[in-house]
Amino acid sequence: AQSVTQPDIHITVSEGASLELRCNYSYGATPYLFWYVQSPGQGLQLLLKYFSGDTLVQGIKGFEAEFKRSQSSFNLRKPSVHWSDAAEYFCAVGAFRNKLVFGAGTILRVKS
Protein backbone atom coordinates (compact mmCIF):
# COMPACT_ATOMS: atom_id res chain seq x y z
CA ALA A 1 0.00 0.00 0.00
CA GLN A 2 1.07 3.54 -0.59
CA SER A 3 2.46 5.53 2.31
CA VAL A 4 4.21 8.81 2.93
CA THR A 5 6.58 9.63 5.76
CA GLN A 6 7.50 13.10 6.87
CA PRO A 7 10.14 12.52 9.55
CA ASP A 8 10.06 16.02 11.03
CA ILE A 9 6.97 17.05 12.97
CA HIS A 10 8.29 20.55 13.66
CA ILE A 11 11.06 22.59 12.08
CA THR A 12 12.19 26.05 13.13
CA VAL A 13 14.33 28.20 10.85
CA SER A 14 15.46 31.79 10.98
CA GLU A 15 14.05 34.21 8.48
CA GLY A 16 16.35 34.36 5.46
CA ALA A 17 17.79 30.91 6.10
CA SER A 18 17.38 28.01 3.71
CA LEU A 19 14.78 25.32 4.25
CA GLU A 20 14.50 21.64 3.45
CA LEU A 21 11.49 19.54 4.41
CA ARG A 22 11.86 15.81 4.02
CA CYS A 23 9.42 13.40 2.45
CA ASN A 24 9.78 9.69 1.78
CA TYR A 25 7.17 7.66 -0.05
CA SER A 26 6.32 4.05 -0.64
CA TYR A 27 4.65 3.27 -3.94
CA GLY A 28 4.93 0.34 -6.29
CA ALA A 29 4.72 2.18 -9.58
CA THR A 30 5.76 5.57 -10.89
CA PRO A 31 4.72 7.96 -8.16
CA TYR A 32 2.73 11.11 -8.61
CA LEU A 33 3.95 13.41 -5.86
CA PHE A 34 2.61 16.62 -4.41
CA TRP A 35 3.46 19.20 -1.80
CA TYR A 36 0.65 21.19 -0.20
CA VAL A 37 0.74 24.02 2.32
CA GLN A 38 -1.87 24.80 4.96
CA SER A 39 -2.22 27.97 7.01
CA PRO A 40 -3.96 27.56 10.39
CA GLY A 41 -7.67 26.86 10.04
CA GLN A 42 -7.52 26.93 6.26
CA GLY A 43 -7.65 24.50 3.39
CA LEU A 44 -4.68 23.15 1.49
CA GLN A 45 -2.95 24.94 -1.35
CA LEU A 46 -0.84 23.13 -3.92
CA LEU A 47 2.81 24.22 -3.96
CA LEU A 48 4.11 21.89 -6.66
CA LYS A 49 3.73 18.48 -8.21
CA TYR A 50 5.85 15.84 -9.92
CA PHE A 51 4.52 13.46 -12.51
CA SER A 52 7.44 12.74 -14.82
CA GLY A 53 10.36 14.35 -16.60
CA ASP A 54 12.78 16.71 -14.91
CA THR A 55 13.33 15.56 -11.35
CA LEU A 56 13.69 19.13 -10.06
CA VAL A 57 10.32 20.84 -10.09
CA GLN A 58 9.56 24.47 -9.41
CA GLY A 59 6.49 25.60 -7.58
CA ILE A 60 4.83 28.72 -6.30
CA LYS A 61 6.20 31.06 -3.65
CA GLY A 62 9.81 30.21 -4.55
CA PHE A 63 9.62 26.55 -3.52
CA GLU A 64 11.20 23.66 -5.38
CA ALA A 65 11.38 19.93 -4.83
CA GLU A 66 13.64 17.19 -6.08
CA PHE A 67 12.46 13.69 -6.88
CA LYS A 68 15.03 10.99 -6.12
CA ARG A 69 13.81 7.57 -7.12
CA SER A 70 16.79 5.76 -5.60
CA GLN A 71 16.01 7.26 -2.20
CA SER A 72 12.21 7.26 -2.57
CA SER A 73 12.30 10.90 -1.57
CA PHE A 74 10.68 14.14 -2.66
CA ASN A 75 12.16 16.84 -0.45
CA LEU A 76 10.89 20.41 -0.52
CA ARG A 77 13.36 23.27 -0.50
CA LYS A 78 13.44 27.04 -0.40
CA PRO A 79 16.65 29.10 -0.53
CA SER A 80 15.47 31.91 1.76
CA VAL A 81 12.51 31.59 4.10
CA HIS A 82 10.14 34.47 4.78
CA TRP A 83 8.04 34.88 7.92
CA SER A 84 4.93 34.34 5.81
CA ASP A 85 6.10 30.79 5.03
CA ALA A 86 5.20 29.68 8.56
CA ALA A 87 2.54 27.01 8.04
CA GLU A 88 2.07 23.27 7.93
CA TYR A 89 3.39 21.40 4.91
CA PHE A 90 2.08 18.13 3.61
CA CYS A 91 3.65 15.72 1.18
CA ALA A 92 1.29 13.41 -0.69
CA VAL A 93 1.39 10.62 -3.23
CA GLY A 94 -1.37 10.12 -5.78
CA ALA A 95 -3.03 6.75 -5.74
CA PHE A 96 -5.58 4.97 -7.89
CA ARG A 97 -8.72 6.98 -8.63
CA ASN A 98 -6.93 10.21 -7.77
CA LYS A 99 -6.97 9.50 -4.08
CA LEU A 100 -4.18 11.24 -2.19
CA VAL A 101 -2.20 9.57 0.56
CA PHE A 102 -0.79 12.21 2.89
CA GLY A 103 2.11 12.33 5.27
CA ALA A 104 1.52 13.51 8.84
CA GLY A 105 2.73 17.00 8.01
CA THR A 106 5.61 19.23 9.10
CA ILE A 107 4.94 22.44 10.99
CA LEU A 108 7.33 25.19 9.99
CA ARG A 109 8.10 27.97 12.42
CA VAL A 110 10.06 31.00 11.28
CA LYS A 111 11.94 33.07 13.82
CA SER A 112 12.94 36.64 13.18
Next chain:
Amino acid sequence: DGGITQSPKYLFRKEGQNVTLSCEQNLNHDAMYWYRQDPGQGLRLIYYSQIVNDFQKGDIAEGYSVSREKKESFPLTVTSAQKNPTAFYLCASSSGTGTPNTEAFFGQGTRLTVV
Protein backbone atom coordinates in the same frame (compact mmCIF):
# COMPACT_ATOMS: atom_id res chain seq x y z
CA ASP B 1 -14.58 32.68 -9.04
CA GLY B 2 -14.30 28.93 -9.36
CA GLY B 3 -13.66 26.94 -6.25
CA ILE B 4 -14.92 24.73 -3.47
CA THR B 5 -17.20 26.04 -0.76
CA GLN B 6 -17.60 24.28 2.56
CA SER B 7 -20.16 25.28 5.12
CA PRO B 8 -20.44 25.94 7.92
CA LYS B 9 -16.94 26.92 8.96
CA TYR B 10 -17.63 25.89 12.57
CA LEU B 11 -20.14 23.30 13.70
CA PHE B 12 -21.06 22.05 17.13
CA ARG B 13 -22.73 18.72 17.72
CA LYS B 14 -24.35 17.28 20.78
CA GLU B 15 -23.81 13.67 21.70
CA GLY B 16 -26.11 11.39 19.69
CA GLN B 17 -26.86 13.89 16.96
CA ASN B 18 -26.29 13.54 13.26
CA VAL B 19 -24.84 16.56 11.49
CA THR B 20 -24.30 17.28 7.80
CA LEU B 21 -21.36 19.17 6.34
CA SER B 22 -21.86 20.85 3.02
CA CYS B 23 -19.44 20.84 0.09
CA GLU B 24 -20.16 22.55 -3.23
CA GLN B 25 -17.83 23.01 -6.19
CA ASN B 26 -18.20 24.98 -9.41
CA LEU B 27 -15.05 23.67 -11.08
CA ASN B 28 -16.97 21.10 -13.12
CA HIS B 29 -14.87 18.37 -11.53
CA ASP B 30 -16.02 14.77 -11.69
CA ALA B 31 -14.26 13.54 -8.55
CA MET B 32 -14.90 14.72 -5.00
CA TYR B 33 -13.38 13.65 -1.70
CA TRP B 34 -13.81 14.03 2.04
CA TYR B 35 -10.80 14.00 4.34
CA ARG B 36 -10.55 14.17 8.09
CA GLN B 37 -7.63 16.00 9.68
CA ASP B 38 -6.42 15.40 13.23
CA PRO B 39 -3.28 16.96 14.70
CA GLY B 40 -0.18 14.95 13.88
CA GLN B 41 -2.03 12.48 11.65
CA GLY B 42 -2.20 14.26 8.35
CA LEU B 43 -5.33 13.84 6.28
CA ARG B 44 -7.25 10.58 6.13
CA LEU B 45 -9.74 9.73 3.41
CA ILE B 46 -13.34 9.20 4.53
CA TYR B 47 -15.27 8.83 1.25
CA TYR B 48 -14.76 9.65 -2.38
CA SER B 49 -16.92 9.86 -5.47
CA GLN B 50 -15.83 9.59 -9.09
CA ILE B 51 -19.22 10.21 -10.65
CA VAL B 52 -22.75 11.22 -9.76
CA ASN B 53 -24.74 8.61 -7.85
CA ASP B 54 -21.62 6.60 -7.05
CA PHE B 55 -19.20 6.75 -4.13
CA GLN B 56 -16.71 4.52 -2.34
CA LYS B 57 -15.49 4.17 1.22
CA GLY B 58 -12.07 5.48 2.09
CA ASP B 59 -9.87 4.44 4.95
CA ILE B 60 -12.04 5.66 7.83
CA ALA B 61 -15.65 5.52 6.59
CA GLU B 62 -17.23 4.05 9.73
CA GLY B 63 -19.70 6.46 11.30
CA TYR B 64 -19.98 8.62 8.18
CA SER B 65 -22.28 8.69 5.18
CA VAL B 66 -22.33 10.64 1.91
CA SER B 67 -24.47 11.22 -1.14
CA ARG B 68 -23.70 12.44 -4.66
CA GLU B 69 -26.97 13.40 -6.29
CA LYS B 70 -25.47 16.32 -8.20
CA LYS B 71 -22.06 16.78 -9.76
CA GLU B 72 -21.51 19.98 -7.80
CA SER B 73 -22.42 18.69 -4.36
CA PHE B 74 -21.00 16.06 -2.02
CA PRO B 75 -22.42 16.42 1.51
CA LEU B 76 -20.98 14.45 4.41
CA THR B 77 -23.12 13.29 7.33
CA VAL B 78 -21.40 12.55 10.60
CA THR B 79 -23.65 10.09 12.36
CA SER B 80 -24.03 9.28 16.04
CA ALA B 81 -22.09 6.07 15.32
CA GLN B 82 -18.90 8.10 14.90
CA LYS B 83 -17.45 7.92 18.38
CA ASN B 84 -14.86 10.64 18.06
CA PRO B 85 -16.09 13.17 15.51
CA THR B 86 -14.26 16.23 16.76
CA ALA B 87 -11.89 17.10 13.91
CA PHE B 88 -11.25 19.37 10.95
CA TYR B 89 -13.00 18.16 7.80
CA LEU B 90 -11.76 19.01 4.34
CA CYS B 91 -13.55 18.55 1.05
CA ALA B 92 -11.62 18.33 -2.21
CA SER B 93 -12.27 17.85 -5.90
CA SER B 94 -10.26 16.92 -8.96
CA SER B 95 -10.90 16.63 -12.65
CA GLY B 96 -9.34 13.21 -13.14
CA THR B 97 -10.96 9.90 -12.45
CA GLY B 98 -8.30 7.52 -13.67
CA THR B 99 -4.59 7.94 -13.29
CA PRO B 100 -3.67 9.99 -10.20
CA ASN B 101 -1.94 12.79 -12.05
CA THR B 102 -4.31 15.65 -11.48
CA GLU B 103 -4.17 17.92 -8.53
CA ALA B 104 -6.87 18.18 -5.95
CA PHE B 105 -8.42 21.49 -4.97
CA PHE B 106 -9.48 21.93 -1.36
CA GLY B 107 -12.17 23.86 0.43
CA GLN B 108 -11.50 25.94 3.52
CA GLY B 109 -12.66 23.24 5.89
CA THR B 110 -15.27 22.74 8.59
CA ARG B 111 -14.26 22.40 12.21
CA LEU B 112 -16.63 20.07 14.02
CA THR B 113 -16.72 19.99 17.80
CA VAL B 114 -18.76 17.69 20.01
CA VAL B 115 -20.21 19.48 23.02
